[in-house]
Amino acid sequence: MEELDYLADERKTAQFDVESMKIVWAGSQHVFDVSDRISRLVASDPAFRKDNRTMLSRKELFKNTLRKAAHAWKRIIELRLSEEEASKLRFYVDEPAFTDLHWGMFVPAIKGQGTKEQQEKWLPLAYKMQIIGCYAQTELGHGSNVQGLETTATFDPESDEFVINSPTLTSSKWWPGGLGKVSTHAVVYARLLTDGQDHGVHGFIVQLRSLDDHLPLPGITIGDIGMKFGNGAYNTMDNGVLQFDHVRIPRSQMLMRVSQVTREGKYLQSDVPRQLVYGTMVYVRQTIVADASCALSRAVCIAMRYSAVRRQFGSQNGGPETQVIDYKTQQSRLFPLLATAYAYRFVGEWLKWLYTDVTERLQANDFSTLPEAHACTAGLKSLTTSTTADAIEECRKLCGGHGYLCSSGLPELFAVYVPACTYEGDNTVLLLQVARFLMKTVSQLGSGKQPVGTTAYMGRVEHLMQCRCDVQRAEDWLKPSVVLEAFEARAARMSVACAQNISKMPNPEAGFAELSPDLVEAAVAHCQLIVVSKFIEKLQQDIPGKGVKMQLQVLCSIYALSLLHKHQGDFLSTGSITPKQASLANDQLRSLYAQARPNAIALVDSFNYTDHFLGSVLGRYDGNVYPKLYEEAWKDPLNDSVVPDGYHEYIRPLLKQQLRTARL
Amino acid sequence: MEELDYLADERKTAQFDVESMKIVWAGSQHVFDVSDRISRLVASDPAFRKDNRTMLSRKELFKNTLRKAAHAWKRIIELRLSEEEASKLRFYVDEPAFTDLHWGMFVPAIKGQGTKEQQEKWLPLAYKMQIIGCYAQTELGHGSNVQGLETTATFDPESDEFVINSPTLTSSKWWPGGLGKVSTHAVVYARLLTDGQDHGVHGFIVQLRSLDDHLPLPGITIGDIGMKFGNGAYNTMDNGVLQFDHVRIPRSQMLMRVSQVTREGKYLQSDVPRQLVYGTMVYVRQTIVADASCALSRAVCIAMRYSAVRRQFGSQNGGPETQVIDYKTQQSRLFPLLATAYAYRFVGEWLKWLYTDVTERLQANDFSTLPEAHACTAGLKSLTTSTTADAIEECRKLCGGHGYLCSSGLPELFAVYVPACTYEGDNTVLLLQVARFLMKTVSQLGSGKQPVGTTAYMGRVEHLMQCRCDVQRAEDWLKPSVVLEAFEARAARMSVACAQNISKMPNPEAGFAELSPDLVEAAVAHCQLIVVSKFIEKLQQDIPGKGVKMQLQVLCSIYALSLLHKHQGDFLSTGSITPKQASLANDQLRSLYAQARPNAIALVDSFNYTDHFLGSVLGRYDGNVYPKLYEEAWKDPLNDSVVPDGYHEYIRPLLKQQLRTARL
Numbered sequence A, B: 001m002e003e004l005d006y007l008a009d010e011r012k013t014a015q016f017d018v019e020s021m022k023i024v025w026a027g028s029q030h031v032f033d034v035s036d037r038i039s040r041l042v043a044s045d046p047a048f049r050k051d052n053r054t055m056l057s058r059k060e061l062f063k064n065t066l067r068k069a070a071h072a073w074k075r076i077i078e079l080r081l082s083e084e085e086a087s088k089l090r091f092y093v094d095e096p097a098f099t100d101l102h103w104g105m106f107v108p109a110i111k112g113q114g115t116k117e118q119q120e121k122w123l124p125l126a127y128k129m130q131i132i133g134c135y136a137q138t139e140l141g142h143g144s145n146v147q148g149l150e151t152t153a154t155f156d157p158e159s160d161e162f163v164i165n166s167p168t169l170t171s172s173k174w175w176p177g178g179l180g181k182v183s184t185h186a187v188v189y190a191r192l193l194t195d196g197q198d199h200g201v202h203g204f205i206v207q208l209r210s211l212d213d214h215l216p217l218p219g220i221t222i223g224d225i226g227m228k229f230g231n232g233a234y235n236t237m238d239n240g241v242l243q244f245d246h247v248r249i250p251r252s253q254m255l256m257r258v259s260q261v262t263r264e265g266k267y268l269q270s271d272v273p274r275q276l277v278y279g280t281m282v283y284v285r286q287t288i289v290a291d292a293s294c295a296l297s298r299a300v301c302i303a304m305r306y307s308a309v310r311r312q313f314g315s316q317n318g319g320p321e322t323q324v325i326d327y328k329t330q331q332s333r334l335f336p337l338l339a340t341a342y343a344y345r346f347v348g349e350w351l352k353w354l355y356t357d358v359t360e361r362l363q364a365n366d367f368s369t370l371p372e373a374h375a376c377t378a379g380l381k382s383l384t385t386s387t388t389a390d391a392i393e394e395c396r397k398l399c400g401g402h403g404y405l406c407s408s409g410l411p412e413l414f415a416v417y418v419p420a421c422t423y424e425g426d427n428t429v430l431l432l433q434v435a436r437f438l439m440k441t442v443s444q445l446g447s448g449k450q451p452v453g454t455t456a457y458m459g460r461v462e463h464l465m466q467c468r469c470d471v472q473r474a475e476d477w478l479k480p481s482v483v484l485e486a487f488e489a490r491a492a493r494m495s496v497a498c499a500q501n502i503s504k505m506p507n508p509e510a511g512f513a514e515l516s517p518d519l520v521e522a523a524v525a526h527c528q529l530i531v532v533s534k535f536i537e538k539l540q541q542d543i544p545g546k547g548v549k550m551q552l553q554v555l556c557s558i559y560a561l562s563l564l565h566k567h568q569g570d571f572l573s574t575g576s577i578t579p580k581q582a583s584l585a586n587d588q589l590r591s592l593y594a595q596a597r598p599n600a601i602a603l604v605d606s607f608n609y610t611d612h613f614l615g616s617v618l619g620r621y622d623g624n625v626y627p628k629l630y631e632e633a634w635k636d637p638l639n640d641s642v643v644p645d646g647y648h649e650y651i652r653p654l655l656k657q658q659l660r661t662a663r664l
């Protein structure tokens, strides 16, 4: 029997080599091979089934995740997977779990902040999972303001120990993933007090639970903080609450790479530069940007395939109706998101390079690019996560009513994704940091200090303040240099305008605060410029594969021009382009949609996602949507019986008008 | 003991009389009294408890809703509540249930489309709930395109019956609320076939389940379509699937007000105007706009109160940190939403009037305003629901990490609200209808036919195409006439530009399709103008109460100017204002935020929501957030035991490195 493929016709119209594009998307042949192999491994293992997730109670759901995590680890050992393969496996299992924090935060914290001896002691235990760790920073009362944390770690010179304590209700640790039910250890952030002096917030390794019976150690209260957004979603994770009642740990468990407390209780700074912590931040945020392109591409893949299956209106003489993907409104909502997924993929790739670059420089004691790298990653974290969260919901709406069913996969994808806008730095708080860096850059422009990296364009501020866009025909907008200059002019002019307005205020701090909404907009403009410019840079490379580069050029133009249209107000108010030019950009955009249309399905096939990973009836590779939707419906527990539980108590008395006497 | 009120200081700074504002918000003293009384009634009845909703399994959740619905009906009877009171009671119970469709769709469908005899037969049964009905229109394959429905109703003259049939899988009814497990009857939409002729889609009353044992009648297959977005949310509703295998119903059960089938099988049109159905649409959509202002104000109330409680950064000399409500970024995200809630409240009020007006005209056979009223309500449905859905999520983000907890109330509010963007007309499809009406209006401008109602401004198109905004100082933007003209110019110019661009295309239909993304933007501009103008009209009325009108003026300006800022691109590209004027509007906006700040909490208190209705720990009236968050956490079933279920099977073997032998 031939394999069913309702989207075969769509695949035939592609004008490029899909297999080559898959390599471009993956980043390299090697990464493609590993991803492809591991994703199929996960998809074919019934132990990793996830389609029943939304029907489980919290307890069942959580237990199920424990089972999967153990099974994953078992497979990792049995198959002797490399670190890269193991992390891909966890990725494709696609369920938030305590292991995320263990590998993603606990281990890196010890690596980044622990001394050599500390690393030698703790990392082998962690690598073998003989201990499980989490990252306990946020408290009930403080998240964004880390310096305001209230937990204390008081050095007791008598016993050579720290006393960890939660002095107030608001000092309870609150949110750490993996804490609530699983972790045996945590890196706990607390105010270091020696001899009555407060040295600010430092990290400590604290054992939380007995390795024998898993009970919390004396003086420690731990629990789960309860249900979160969505059905399955993040409820597989035991985000936890933690309180210390004068819990003692040895002095050696303070993370001492950057500063130490001596046996006598003296507080010392080591000669390791404090900026090192920024290196870790750049690393973590770079993974968040990569995750954004994954989540976004998943949502786009689902909405794109379903839009090609779904038909509504437009039947002529009894023929088939129009595929909704052919409506220009659908295209104008969906194609920019497709382009954004590719744009974020490439900027993520570049951030990986940036992290390596920063690390090398740090090792050579060169801190010159660090502030710029820090601002850039903070900004890109904010931009990509905000856009992705909104885009997933837009993709859901693009699927009409059926997008609201859990079997579409989109509600859960949204619910599990949105906290990325909040954790690792609230997105608004991060943009304000970017803005602060931009204002500093502007203020130093006269000083001869040349801005570096992603702010290098500011060095041409004089030109950018007065340059005029010379687009005269719609096609002129296809020139990368034209697009780039328009984005540079917009970003530079917005920053300069903010700086000028601040300088009119009585004092700069108050001015910054007062103008912060404008500053956030300037920061966004700066970050969008980065993404556009990295996409353009990518296209200056050699990209093999029939038609591949051509498609990427179309996507790059769609990305840039759809942003330009959406933020027209910025471009026009700064005079970076004229209304006529804005309108030409819009015309060009429409013809780009027409060019993308025959390639639309192939461009989402290039993500190479398995049906298991997509987890969506609407996004199935074969487009066989309706019979499968129907099948899924019957699995709901409510369908276990024809007459629902509660009929006799509540429906029948209602219909029979016997409610008065009923006990409800 | 004094009552705790952490927000007391905030309440003291209010510059207006909150009790008077409550009346304005409610619409009248009478509505306020009823709402206030019924909301307290519900809040104080433990049977209506809802804080445990997210912890229940689907079956428990659903059974619980059946219980509440029965209890609500019992109370309605016991207390002899009026229709108004009963509907308020259902509203404050705040849980989607089969009764929504029974009262909101089944009964109105019979009223609107049934003959007098049919009404006399069915309505008394429905009013007493001796039968329970739902509204079965959408199918697996067709939602937006109602004319494409596939279910058939074939007249059999032999037996004087209709044979209802589902010829394909995609013809299965899919989505109707209350269908899956509860309804005994449905209004089913099906293609009417007589004597081989297809007369298009008509409504039929069909009994689905036995009134004795609740089993589906022969030939009928029914089930629930499965889990939907969110945890509790819409999963209290049994949206269902329904298939007919040649089910027979008497001829008298076709809804025959507008067209009939005679005993002989002849298809006749009655002299009742078909436009009547639009009256019902205006009615239903008006309630949706009212619901939008409720959902939005709820979310704003939660975020506003929590923003006054939450402090982060900015501590000076060990003093308290800054309340996050004092950050201008927080204000610029939140205050426009507060203003929007009020704006939607007033446009909703006006729509109620419009419905009455349309109904009176229909009765006098005056159809002249119907197309305009129809376009206007379609557009406002789309605008208000899209904005509200996004705004709820924005409010959630404004609460930082804690907004992601179900106990914040915001995740569930979002999940339960978003389908409003899809049901009763997909929002994009609706905007395209508005755009079509606008294009028609523009095309008739030369003909001497004067545009009416909300399109009346188009009659001044010549002036609006060339008028120049004369704002010179920021304060000029406080003049209603200035704001109104800017919004009118923007809307008119966008419509005219679309019309001109369409006329350049080879044929108008293709042109409309090609330019549909621009047309949608023009439609949005038109709808926003309506909301702004109705807010301004409201302020021309006499509004009693100390300082009340003043506050509303501030909110009106915030609403209009924040929209203007957000859509700057429209205003600038059409030349309706200059960049300088846009910047002045932004300056004015900032000082309006400062004016609103001392009144912020009082302005959300004016919604008069009980803590039960808000259902949010973060939004509590007394601001006692942290202890209550802490308390809520411990209720999670995961906290039933200290060591989690699954420890022995999955965590211990992991820690003890005994996975190889474990069975997972």
Ligand SMILES: Cc1cc2nc3c(=O)[nH]c(=O)nc-3n(C[C@H](O)[C@H](O)[C@H](O)COP(=O)(O)OP(=O)(O)OC[C@H]3O[C@@H](n4cnc5c(N)ncnc54)[C@H](O)[C@@H]3O)c2cc1C
Pocket (backbone or CB within 6 Å): A101, A135, A136, A137, A138, A141, A142, A143, A144, A145, A174, A175, A176, A177, A234, A239, A419, A422, A423, A424, A425, A426, A428, A429, A432, B310, B312, B313, B324, B327, B329, B330, B397, B398, B399, B400, B401, B402, B404
């Ligand atoms: C799913 C999830 C998982 C998490 N996992 C962990 C974990 O493993 N370990 C851990 O330690 N923590 C974790 N967290 C906590 C997370 O890091 C914090 O929630 C996050 O840092 C945001 O801080 P907050 O909640 O205090 O937000 P807040 O700072 O309270 O934000 C509230 C509002 O105030 C605004 N605001 C705050 N400061 C300013 C300012 N200076 N200027 C302008 N506006 C401001 C924000 O923009 C926001 O709108 C997790 C959170 C979530 C949701």
Ligand SMILES: Cc1cc2nc3c(=O)[nH]c(=O)nc-3n(C[C@H](O)[C@H](O)[C@H](O)COP(=O)(O)OP(=O)(O)OC[C@H]3O[C@@H](n4cnc5c(N)ncnc54)[C@H](O)[C@@H]3O)c2cc1C
Pocket (backbone or CB within 6 Å): A310, A312, A313, A324, A327, A329, A330, A397, A398, A399, A400, A401, A402, A404, B101, B135, B136, B137, B138, B141, B142, B143, B144, B145, B174, B175, B176, B177, B234, B239, B419, B422, B423, B424, B425, B426, B428, B429, B432
């Ligand atoms: C919670 C919920 C409750 C519901 N309750 C009921 C009920 O009680 N009874 C009932 O009968 N139904 C009910 N429905 C169904 C609802 O009415 C439909 O889902 C809705 O009408 C949208 O139709 P659709 O799902 O076919 O969307 P589609 O039309 O398939 O939309 C998919 C995409 O196509 C686009 N599109 C479609 N047509 C066009 C066009 N002509 N031009 C441009 N773009 C287009 C849309 O914009 C959208 O992006 C419910 C749905 C939900 C989610």
